[in-house]
Amino acid sequence: MWLRLEPRAQASRRLRTAAPLIALALTLASGTVLFGALGQNPILALHTFFIRPIDSLYGLSELAIKAAPLALCAVGLAIGFRGNVWNIGAEGQLTMGAICGGGLALAFYGAEGPWLLPLMVLAGGLGGMAWGAIPALLKTRFNANEILTSLMLSYVAIQLLGYLVHGPWRDPEGYNFPETRLFGEQALLPVLLEDTRLHAGVVLALIAVGLGWLLLSRSFAGFQIKVVGQAPAAAAYAGFSRGRVVWLSFLIGGGLAGIAGLGEVAGPMGQLNPTVSPGYGFAAIICAFLGRLHPFGVLLASLLLALLFLGGESLQMHLNLPLAITGVFQGLLLFFVLACDVFVRYRVRFGRAAVGLAP
Amino acid sequence: MTDPMPPAPDSTVAAPPRLELRGITKRYPGVLANEGIDLRVAPGEIHALLGENGAGKSTLVKIIYGVVKADAGEMLWQGAPLGSHTPAQARHLGIGMVFQHFNLFDTLTVAENIALCIEGGGDLKALAGRIAEVSGRYGLPIDPLRHVHGLSVGERQRVEIVRCLLQDPKLLIMDEPTSVLTPLEVEKLFETLRRLAGEGCSILYISHKLDEIRALCQSATVLRGGRVSADCDPREETPKSLAEMMIGRELPVCRHREPPEDGAERLALDGLSLAAEDPFGTDLRDIRLTVRAGEIVGIAGVAGNGQNALLAALSGERRAPPGQVRLGGRPAGHLGPRARRARGLAFVPEERLGRGAVPGMTLADNALLTGYQKGMVRHGLVRFERTRAYAQEVVDAFKVVCGGIGAEARSLSGGNLQKFILGREILLEPALLILAYPTWGVDVGAAAQIRQAVIDLRDRGAGILVVSEELEELFEISDRIAVIGKGRLSPAKRTRDTGVEEVGRWMAGMFAPALDEGPKHVA
Numbered sequence: 001m002w003l004r005l006e007p008r009a010q011a012s013r014r015l016r017t018a019a020p021l022i023a024l025a026l027t028l029a030s031g032t033v034l035f036g037a038l039g040q041n042p043i044l045a046l047h048t049f050f051i052r053p054i055d056s057l058y059g060l061s062e063l064a065i066k067a068a069p070l071a072l073c074a075v076g077l078a079i080g081f082r083g084n085v086w087n088i089g090a091e092g093q094l095t096m097g098a099i100c101g102g103g104l105a106l107a108f109y110g111a112e113g114p115w116l117l118p119l120m121v122l123a124g125g126l127g128g129m130a131w132g133a134i135p136a137l138l139k140t141r142f143n144a145n146e147i148l149t150s151l152m153l154s155y156v157a158i159q160l161l162g163y164l165v166h167g168p169w170r171d172p173e174g175y176n177f178p179e180t181r182l183f184g185e186q187a188l189l190p191v192l193l194e195d196t197r198l199h200a201g202v203v204l205a206l207i208a209v210g211l212g213w214l215l216l217s218r219s220f221a222g223f224q225i226k227v228v229g230q231a232p233a234a235a236a237y238a239g240f241s242r243g244r245v246v247w248l249s250f251l252i253g254g255g256l257a258g259i260a261g262l263g264e265v266a267g268p269m270g271q272l273n274p275t276v277s278p279g280y281g282f283a284a285i286i287c288a289f290l291g292r293l294h295p296f297g298v299l300l301a302s303l304l305l306a307l308l309f310l311g312g313e314s315l316q317m318h319l320n321l322p323l324a325i326t327g328v329f330q331g332l333l334l335f336f337v338l339a340c341d342v343f344v345r346y347r348v349r350f351g352r353a354a355v356g357l358a359p
Numbered sequence: 360m361t362d363p364m365p366p367a368p369d370s371t372v373a374a375p376p377r378l379e380l381r382g383i384t385k386r387y388p389g390v391l392a393n394e395g396i397d398l399r400v401a402p403g404e405i406h407a408l409l410g411e412n413g414a415g416k417s418t419l420v421k422i423i424y425g426v427v428k429a430d431a432g433e434m435l436w437q438g439a440p441l442g443s444h445t446p447a448q449a450r451h452l453g454i455g456m457v458f459q460h461f462n463l464f465d466t467l468t469v470a471e472n473i474a475l476c477i478e479g480g481g482d483l484k485a486l487a488g489r490i491a492e493v494s495g496r497y498g499l500p501i502d503p504l505r506h507v508h509g510l511s512v513g514e515r516q517r518v519e520i521v522r523c524l525l526q527d528p529k530l531l532i533m534d535e536p537t538s539v540l541t542p543l544e545v546e547k548l549f550e551t552l553r554r555l556a557g558e559g560c561s562i563l564y565i566s567h568k569l570d571e572i573r574a575l576c577q578s579a580t581v582l583r584g585g586r587v588s589a590d591c592d593p594r595e596e597t598p599k600s601l602a603e604m605m606i607g608r609e610l611p612v613c614r615h616r617e618p619p620e621d622g623a624e625r626l627a628l629d630g631l632s633l634a635a636e637d638p639f640g641t642d643l644r645d646i647r648l649t650v651r652a653g654e655i656v657g658i659a660g661v662a663g664n665g666q667n668a669l670l671a672a673l674s675g676e677r678r679a680p681p682g683q684v685r686l687g688g689r690p691a692g693h694l695g696p697r698a699r700r701a702r703g704l705a706f707v708p709e710e711r712l713g714r715g716a717v718p719g720m721t722l723a724d725n726a727l728l729t730g731y732q733k734g735m736v737r738h739g740l741v742r743f744e745r746t747r748a749y750a751q752e753v754v755d756a757f758k759v760v761c762g763g764i765g766a767e768a769r770s771l772s773g774g775n776l777q778k779f780i781l782g783r784e785i786l787l788e789p790a791l792l793i794l795a796y797p798t799w800g801v802d803v804g805a806a807a808q809i810r811q812a813v814i815d816l817r818d819r820g821a822g823i824l825v826v827s828e829e830l831e832e833l834f835e836i837s838d839r840i841a842v843i844g845k846g847r848l849s850p851a852k853r854t855r856d857t858g859v860e861e862v863g864r865w866m867a868g869m870f871a872p873a874l875d876e877g878p879k880h881v882a
């Protein structure tokens with residue numbers, strides 16, 4: 001054994017808070033190297049990646065639009081993660097929300113009224129919840145690993161969406177493109193700021209962050225979630241049910257992801273197409289950890305991850321780099337966050353256990 | 360008696376002490392846990408470390424073992440100064456330690472657990488053989504292939520002890536190793552320790568059981584409030600004088616009144632039978648018992664005789680057919696812990712860190728853990744001012760030494776955490792209080808205080824059931840005593856109608872299962 005990890009006597013709280021910032025710095029450093037290796041001027045590339053997308057009001061509004069679904073999903077995930085419930089399937093729950101909410105818009109196409117939009121939000125949330133209920137049921141009934149079930153259900157949901165927009169829901173006047181018709185005016189989220197696409201979904205996200213904080217920090221349900229997560233035996237002793245926490249986590253997480261999906265189709269897209277989400281549900285996992293599973297931290301992390309999405313597009317547009325850059329940066333960031341967390345709790349030692357006699 | 364140096368055995372006058380501490384100081388936020396502590400342990404010496412709960416004993420031995428870093432002071436190992444070291448290095452030097460709170464992974468077997476912290480422990484088969492051999496030789500039977508989650512607390516402790524013995528230690532630190540061992544096991548352990556000491560291994564021994572210390576140790580260092588308050592030879596002291604050195608005043612005596620003849624039924628077990636969850640556990644068979652308002656019933660028995668299943672069936676963590684457990688006269692076997700608490704049950708589990716309290720949460724949050732039915736929650740929101748006030752009340756009433764109610768439960772010393780959990784349950788003013796090993800790891804002064812609090816609660820009309828291995832304690836506080844053995848329960852007898860001999864006989868398995876109940880039926 002040449003390299004060993006040794007637990008630190010006391011994991012420092014300050015280090016724990018600083019870890020995401022250190023991870024971000026390391027990600028930037030690796031990014032610089034990466035751009036250099038791609039033959040780009042690193043400064044220009046970083047500028048194009050991180051600054052240029054948000055140097056205008058329009059850019060900032062786009063950032064908010066992208067951050068909203070991330071924050072919605074990530075707050076829900078963070079609540080579950082606190083209780084040791086590992087919902088990895090926000091992407092699928094988001095997709096189901098989009099299908100259910102969007103389906104409603106299509107069903108009432110031409111017969112809509114002001115009542116439609118609230119119903120769509122409700123349908124989106126319920127759709128996500130229903131999709132989250134499946135892993136919850138499998139977990140509580142058969143003790144099936146929720147990581148696997150929720151992840152696999154994501155792909156099922158994405159396939160279902162593909163089937164619908166390629167088949168029964170395809171726009172009859174759409175030249176065979178795999179997309180539905182554009183929703184009616186009353187089925188779209190109102191735009192908040194003129195000349196931008198900033199829509200009411202952003203407000204929903206902020207409300208979710210606030211409610212998530214209230215739940216986790218102030219409510220008895222949140223307390224139970226944390227006890228189940230930190231000390232299952234103490235939870236059993238106090239009479240807090242693990243099954244209830246699993247259900248609660250999946251219903252909240254699924255519901256919020258579903259609303260996020262609805263926000264996409266009733267917001268910037270205005271229709272259903274095969275790629276409702278560029279991977280918000282998966283990126284939200286990173287947001288949750290980067291934000292230290294705290295709703296306010298999650299909000300900041302969502303803004304950062306949103307910037308990565310925008311930056312990728314900006315690089316593609318201005319420097320002709322592939323869109324996959326976004327994924328690379330997401331991966332780097334998650335990797336460094338997890339690595340920093342390891343070093344917060346452990347220190348590295350070289351060689352075998354040496355005898356610690358002082359000189 | 361207050362000699363600064365422990366009397367060194369003659370043979371070691373010239374040799375350096377195995378371990379010497381000079382001026383060790385350690386500060387935690389809000390408390391000075393150790394302050395200028397000097398200590399020497401000679402080779403082959405069995406040295407006791409005494410002190411009240413929170414006096415700093417565990418902190419000091421954690422510093423020796425390298426788990427905690429001292430703020431100031433020097434440590435010499437066989438005369439050579441020791442820089443900052445890690446537990447791995449300490450083990451390498453030959454320092455072994457049995458922690459007060461165990462460090463075992465529930466989901467692994469005994470052998471796997473031990474392999475994790477032994478160098479070259481890779482070959483599990485060979486290791487299992489060595490474990491069986493060492494545990495047999497030292498009279499601490501454990502099966503290397505069993506999973507830890509199914510072991511009783513006493514058995515877990517054996518695992519920890521055997522784990523140390525496997526490493527041929529030169530200094531063995533034991534932080535309250537006998538808290539949950541049976542008298543027979545304690546006797547065996549002492550033989551082991553004496554033999555080890557005879558082979559030259561030094562032993563640093565922490566315990567609150569003063570008789571044990573007098574029987575085992577050649578010298579003692581007494582800590583009070585983080586400082587050395589005395590050094591002495593425990594063999595020349597009485598338990599009373601030792602206790603007074605520890606707490607700095609005289610020991611309080613328990614007051615005890617006669618229980619009322621016919622209180623209302625608070626708990627009844629009516630033929631409770633329950634299969635053990637673990638294949639090696641003990642099944643409960645046809646248990647019959649009644650606890651009435653205003654009385655304390657004690658259940659004696661050697662650990663591993665079904666206490667775990669019984670306690671789980673009482674707390675509601677395991678369900679039984681409704682009629683087999685009655686609370687307040689109504690069937691309750693099917694109810695979970697929450698519903699039983701709503702009926703006036705309070706419960707102190709044997710495992711305090713991780714079950715009785717959430718280690719990473721503050722005392723205020725841990726007050727909420729079981730106090731949530733006492734108006735601490737309104738409209739689904741926690742009323743933090745109430746949880747804080749309640750935690751403060753417990754801390755004040757039970758003199759819990761801690762860095763305030765914002766301190767994490769894991770930062771409390773073992774005995775103080777026990778006082779907190781016990782106080783939390785008692786102040787809920789339950790109709791029925793169930794206690795598992797109530798004074799485990801609590802210092803003599805605090806133990807007396809806890810017993811008095813339990814007796815006072817009884818006098819206010821609660822029914823109380825105490826499960827313990829300490830006969831002395833059971834005889835001191837119980838109005839009636841029953842014995843659990845091999846999953847069966849003896850009839851409960853009035854304490855004054857029985858004696859230690861009879862109960863001891865019952866503990867060895869010679870009794871007829873309980874047929875009738877209630878004080879008035881028993882001869």
Ligand SMILES: Nc1ncnc2c1ncn2[C@@H]1O[C@H](COP(=O)(O)OP(=O)(O)OP(=O)(O)O)[C@@H](O)[C@H]1O
Nearest residue numbers: 387392412413414415416417418770772773774775
């Ligand atoms: N990690 C920690 N953080 C803050 N305070 C601590 C920590 N560990 C111990 N303390 C405090 O230091 C003091 C000494 O604790 P220690 O565990 O050494 O007591 P002890 O003598 O072993 O008591 P006991 O007999 O109850 O086990 C206590 O007041 C305790 O609250």
Ligand SMILES: [Mg+2]
Nearest residue numbers: 417459772773
């Ligand atoms: Mg201690």
